[in-house]
Amino acid sequence: MKNLLVAQSGGPTAAINATLVGILKEALAEVRIDKVYGAKNGIDGIINDRLIDLDSMMKDEEAMDVLTLTPASALGTCRHRMKDWNKDEQIYKKILETFQKYHIKYFIYIGGNDSMDTVEKLSSYCKLKNHDLCIIGAPKTIDNDLCMTDHSPGYGSAAKYIATTIAELEKDISAYSIPAVTIVEIMGRNAGWLTAAAALPKINGESGADLIYLCEREFDVDRFVRDVKQKLSEKPGVLVAVSEGIKEKNGKYVSDRVSSGEVDSFGHKYIAGAARTLEQIIRREIGCKVRSVELNLMQRASAHIASGTDIAEAAMLGKKALSCALEGETGRMAAIKRMSNEPYRTEYLSVPVSEVANHEKRVPLDFISPDGHDITRELLEYMRPLIQGEVNVIYENGLPKHVKLY
Amino acid sequence: MKNLLVAQSGGPTAAINATLVGILKEALAEVRIDKVYGAKNGIDGIINDRLIDLDSMMKDEEAMDVLTLTPASALGTCRHRMKDWNKDEQIYKKILETFQKYHIKYFIYIGGNDSMDTVEKLSSYCKLKNHDLCIIGAPKTIDNDLCMTDHSPGYGSAAKYIATTIAELEKDISAYSIPAVTIVEIMGRNAGWLTAAAALPKINGESGADLIYLCEREFDVDRFVRDVKQKLSEKPGVLVAVSEGIKEKNGKYVSDRVSSGEVDSFGHKYIAGAARTLEQIIRREIGCKVRSVELNLMQRASAHIASGTDIAEAAMLGKKALSCALEGETGRMAAIKRMSNEPYRTEYLSVPVSEVANHEKRVPLDFISPDGHDITRELLEYMRPLIQGEVNVIYENGLPKHVKLY
Numbered sequence: 001m002k003n004l005l006v007a008q009s010g011g012p013t014a015a016i017n018a019t020l021v022g023i024l025k026e027a028l029a030e031v032r033i034d035k036v037y038g039a040k041n042g043i044d045g046i047i048n049d050r051l052i053d054l055d056s057m058m059k060d061e062e063a064m065d066v067l068t069l070t071p072a073s074a075l076g077t078c079r080h081r082m083k084d085w086n087k088d089e090q091i092y093k094k095i096l097e098t099f100q101k102y103h104i105k106y107f108i109y110i111g112g113n114d115s116m117d118t119v120e121k122l123s124s125y126c127k128l129k130n131h132d133l134c135i136i137g138a139p140k141t142i143d144n145d146l147c148m149t150d151h152s153p154g155y156g157s158a159a160k161y162i163a164t165t166i167a168e169l170e171k172d173i174s175a176y177s178i179p180a181v182t183i184v185e186i187m188g189r190n191a192g193w194l195t196a197a198a199a200l201p202k203i204n205g206e207s208g209a210d211l212i213y214l215c216e217r218e219f220d221v222d223r224f225v226r227d228v229k230q231k232l233s234e235k236p237g238v239l240v241a242v243s244e245g246i247k248e249k250n251g252k253y254v255s256d257r258v259s260s261g262e263v264d265s266f267g268h269k270y271i272a273g274a275a276r277t278l279e280q281i282i283r284r285e286i287g288c289k290v291r292s293v294e295l296n297l298m299q300r301a302s303a304h305i306a307s308g309t310d311i312a313e314a315a316m317l318g319k320k321a322l323s324c325a326l327e328g329e330t331g332r333m334a335a336i337k338r339m340s341n342e343p344y345r346t347e348y349l350s351v352p353v354s355e356v357a358n359h360e361k362r363v364p365l366d367f368i369s370p371d372g373h374d375i376t377r378e379l380l381e382y383m384r385p386l387i388q389g390e391v392n393v394i395y396e397n398g399l400p401k402h403v404k405l406y
Numbered sequence: 407m408k409n410l411l412v413a414q415s416g417g418p419t420a421a422i423n424a425t426l427v428g429i430l431k432e433a434l435a436e437v438r439i440d441k442v443y444g445a446k447n448g449i450d451g452i453i454n455d456r457l458i459d460l461d462s463m464m465k466d467e468e469a470m471d472v473l474t475l476t477p478a479s480a481l482g483t484c485r486h487r488m489k490d491w492n493k494d495e496q497i498y499k500k501i502l503e504t505f506q507k508y509h510i511k512y513f514i515y516i517g518g519n520d521s522m523d524t525v526e527k528l529s530s531y532c533k534l535k536n537h538d539l540c541i542i543g544a545p546k547t548i549d550n551d552l553c554m555t556d557h558s559p560g561y562g563s564a565a566k567y568i569a570t571t572i573a574e575l576e577k578d579i580s581a582y583s584i585p586a587v588t589i590v591e592i593m594g595r596n597a598g599w600l601t602a603a604a605a606l607p608k609i610n611g612e613s614g615a616d617l618i619y620l621c622e623r624e625f626d627v628d629r630f631v632r633d634v635k636q637k638l639s640e641k642p643g644v645l646v647a648v649s650e651g652i653k654e655k656n657g658k659y660v661s662d663r664v665s666s667g668e669v670d671s672f673g674h675k676y677i678a679g680a681a682r683t684l685e686q687i688i689r690r691e692i693g694c695k696v697r698s699v700e701l702n703l704m705q706r707a708s709a710h711i712a713s714g715t716d717i718a719e720a721a722m723l724g725k726k727a728l729s730c731a732l733e734g735e736t737g738r739m740a741a742i743k744r745m746s747n748e749p750y751r752t753e754y755l756s757v758p759v760s761e762v763a764n765h766e767k768r769v770p771l772d773f774i775s776p777d778g779h780d781i782t783r784e785l786l787e788y789m790r791p792l793i794q795g796e797v798n799v800i801y802e803n804g805l806p807k808h809v810k811l812y
Contacts, residue, residue: 012578041583072577163805168707171478171808172418177447182703203803293702297588301574304711307804387804397609398713398793399569402577 002105003035004322005051008140009042009111009118010079012072013154014161014303015314016140019110020075021068022318023138024058032326037102038405042078042111043118046098047091052406063403068311069393070402071303073110081114085125092125099133106134106325110318112141112152116333117357123331134325137333137353138317142300144193147359148351149335153317154300155193156310156386161302162186162295163200163387166209166241169293170201173237180289181228181238181282184209185275187299189245192216192363194299196375196383198241203384210235211373215243216363219254220372224278225285227373232288242274254278304400308389313346320348344385408511409441410728411457414546415448415517415524416485418478419560420567420709421720422546425516426481427474428724429544430464438732443508446812448484448517449524452504453497458812469809474717475799476808477709479516487520491531498531505539512540512731516724518547518558522739523763529737540731543739543759544723548706550599553765554757555741559723560706561599562716562792567708568592568701569606569793572615572647575699576607579643586695587634587644587688590615591681593705595651598622598769600705602781602789604647609790616641617779621649622769625660626778630684631691633779638694648680660684710806714795719752726754750791 004027008016020038027036036054039045052075057063067074085092099107107122109115119137126133139146144155166184173182186195192214201208210231213219219242231238246254254274275292282290313336321334332350339345367379394401410433414422426444433442442460445451458481463469473480491498505513513528515521525543532539545552550561572590579588592601598620607614616637619625625648637644652660660680681698688696719742726740738756745751773785800807 008581012581044583070577071574072579073581074577076583077581078583160804164710165704165708167805167808168477168709169703171476171480172703172707173478174810175414175418175479175483177450177482177484201805204805204807206808291703293704294700296699297575297578297697298571298699298701298704301578302571303574304570309804384803389804390799390801393796395796397790398566398715398795399573399607399610401610402573402612404580 001034001103002032003037003103004033004106005037005039005102005104006075006108006110007039007042007045008073008075008077009109009115010077010140011112011142011300012077013140013142013300014071014157014306015153015310016110017070017074018068018311018314019138019140019153019318021064022315023108023322024054025064026319026322028058030326033106038075040406041076043080043082044078045076047094049098051098051102057405066394066401066403068315069303069306069391069400071301074403074405079114082118082121085121095122096131104133108136108138108321108325110138110140112146113357113360116353119333120331120353120357123353126330134328134330136321136325136329138321139333139335142194143188143191145191145361146356147361148333148356150338150346151336151386153310153314156307157303158194158299159197159200159383160307160387161299161305162194162197164305165295166198166239167201167206170207170239173239177236178289179232179236180291181232181240183240183242183275183278183290183292185242185244185273185292185294187295188215188243190215190360190362192243195241195243196363196379199375199380200383200387203380209239209241211238211240212375213242213246213373214363214368215245215247216365217368217372218249219246221248221281223372225281228282229286232286242278244274246274304393306391307387308391309386311391316348320350324350341381341385407440407509408438409443409509410439410512411443411445411508411510412481412514412516413445413448413451414479414481414483415515415521416483416546417518417548417706418483419546419548419706420477420563420712421559421716422516423476423480424474424717424720425544425546425559425724427470428721429514429728430460431470432725432728434464436732439512444481444811447482449486449488450484451482453500455504457504457508463811472800472807472809474721475709475712475797475806477707480809480811485520488524488527491527501528502537510539514542514544514727514731516544516546518552519763519766522759525739526737526759526763529759532736540734540736542727542731542735543762544727545739545741548600549594549597551597551767552762553767554739554762556744556752557742557792559716559720562713563709564600564705565603565606565789566713566793567705567711568600568603570711571701572604572645573607573612576613576645579645583642584695585638585642586697587646589646589648589681589684589696589698591648591650591679591698591700593701594621594649596621596766596768598649601647601649602769602785605781605786606789606793609786615645615647617644617646618781619648619652619779620769620774621651621653622771623774623778624655625652627654627687629778631687634688635692638692648684650680652680710799712797713793714797715792717797722754726756730756747787747791
């Protein structure tokens with residue numbers, strides 16, 4: 001018997017189940033695969049022998065369509081960074097036990113950086129021990145920080161959510177005639193790809209966020225206050241977008257300004273994000289109405305406004321990952337190569353996972369405008385195709401239909 | 407000449423422009439109206455003679471469709487509570503000057519409680535001074551706190567956004583196997599109608615928020631901690647929804663716990679919402695992973711997921727308001743009467759604005775479950791029809807198209 005095992009790992013996205021469905025649909029049509037299993041909560045489910053049979057699920061076409069647009073990892077997720085095998089071989093042995101028990105020949109792990117590290121370690125270990133397993137990674141991250149792929153599934157949908165929300169917030173803010181600053185905090189500790197999406201309404205001639213600060217560039221609080229004052233002199237409602245990970249010259253997160261020594265009324269350290277910290281600064285320095293908005297979990301969970309392109313590519317990458325495994329590849333990740341922007345054309349390929357794991361793709365500094373508070377036309381053109389197309393959400397009683405796998 | 411003037415006021419919603427379009431479409435077909443004007447920024451625009459001609463705009467059908475789903479008040483808004491005429495008659499005289507200058511015979515004011523107070527005061531003043539004007543209110547509020555109408559436009563769309571987001575967050579949270587509490591703060595200082603929408607995923611057999619606290623009921627922090635502990639014993643990911651306006655026994659907002667005496671590193675008072683305060687409490691009392699999420703402006707601006715029912719009703723109320731004005735009514739508000747839940751049937755009528763202004767419709771206590779952390783089936787059935795139906799958003803380059811009126 002040659003069985004397939006699929007698992008998901010890392011932060012959920014709106015497109016991660018589309019990759020799962022891409023794998024399952026391909027597996028259903030594939031005679032070289034006998035059974036398909038899913039591991040609950042990523043690698044943890046393999047270690048603890050918590051596998052579920054996906055065979056019956058796969059045959060239910062409507063359920064597969066609903067699963068495609070169900071946000072977050074339907075198989076459950078984990079944050080587990082594996083130790084090297086020579087430090088904790090027990091874990092590796094447990095995983096191989098589960099593989100043997102279920103006759104797993106192919107393992108596809110959908111995830112981000114840490115998950116690709118797992119693929120790398122596990123495939124290396126198997127080679128070393130002469131276990132004939134094909135272990136392939138399928139990329140997933142809203143942060144778009146994976147190397148060796150033009151972009152990663154989950155990013156396009158999060159970018160579409162962010163751009164849509166910024167366009168909507170801009171209308172809300174513009175309705176008032178009194179000066180007010182709204183600071184939107186967008187996910188990204190080290191990479192500002194998502195924050196850059198706050199500029200996307202520009203492709204439709206709208207303003208998008210008036211000031212955009214990516215975490216790749218050093219954040220200067222004084223310059224920020226000056227930028228805001230300048231914008232306020234041009235229009236009453238100013239919309240600012242910042243990466244959660246913006247850092248000052250001293251290398252510290254802006255959010256550390258508040259969280260550093262502060263305690264709340266219970267004596268606990270106060271944890272504020274970048275936007276809340278900047279809100280305080282604007283209130284003190286300018287004194288106008290100011291509000292901070294965190295897009296929080298919504299930016300990775302809003303499958304109802306997923307990008308059609310992103311969802312289709314996520315499924316294609318799942319399919320590609322499985323075909324790589326079936327061809328005997330191991331220790332590789334399915335990836336996207338962009339052939340052209342207009343028309344948007346891509347190719348699917350596989351890349352060595354060792355060149356993905358523990359690397360990080362940040363926004364190149366020359367994608368940030370010289371004034372430091374906007375992005376370049378080039379970056380807009382990079383993002384534009386990734387948010388194209390809408391998805392056919394299935395509604396039930398006025399709400400998007402979702403599915404649970406267990 | 408008999409001209410029509412329209413203005414918008416109060417907090418923006420996703421449906422307020424649908425009401426404007428309802429009025430404009432009706433006005434276009436109406437021979438009794440010569441010209442149509444819009445006032446910029448509500449009553450302030452009338453006081454300051456900032457009117458725009460809407461005649462050409464009205465004839466552009468595509469622009470009208472785009473305007474219907476453009477979030478926030480396209481004419482701009484204000485927060486202006488008028489003084490009584492015997493305290494500041496100058497303002498009233500200025501308004502009448504503008505009315506006379508533009509030959510305004512009909513004035514429709516789209517807004518919430520304060521706006522209905524303006525309709526009441528202005529129509530009373532006109533009657534007193536024998537000015538033959540027809541002044542009618544059209545309701546709008548995401549809070550759903552207006553009396554004399556079964557519900558208000560804007561509420562259904564915000565409820566649909568909240569219910570969709572709660573359903574999506576529930577998937578995100580359920581993906582993890584470690585204990586974690588997520589506390590979602592929903593708008594509503596005095597009325598918990600929006601927070602109740604966190605239960606709506608139940609109509610599809612989903613769990614919705616596990617614990618729901620409306621501001622109508624006294625909030626007991628100790629009981630809250632016990633409720634969360636109980637839920638954590640049943641499942642790892644617990645989702646809590648709270649109104650921003652929850653108050654403790656002493657009558658103080660829960661959020662006052664943090665904001666009361668605290669100062670940030672700049673010596674400024676720290677303003678935290680209810681959810682952030684509860685986040686601190688759970689961290690201290692339970693010690694598990696905890697996160698707070700504010701739905702913030704998104705819950706009133708997310709026109710891309712507006713309720714089809716809400717948008718249609720918003721337009722119908724605009725139409726009704728205009729027909730009331732044309733029939734010579736004044737000092738009244740267009741309203742909805744629900745005839746039946748299943749099938750959902752409504753009638754449009756007008757009600758005396760004096761019974762709307764300065765009143766507040768809160769969630770009846772018997773719509774809250776006896777345990778205090780859920781809502782009743784009756785309230786679910788009240789909300790259910792209001793989120794039905796999806797809107798045909800017009801997308802351009804992957805983003806919802808919007809229109810600006812000036």
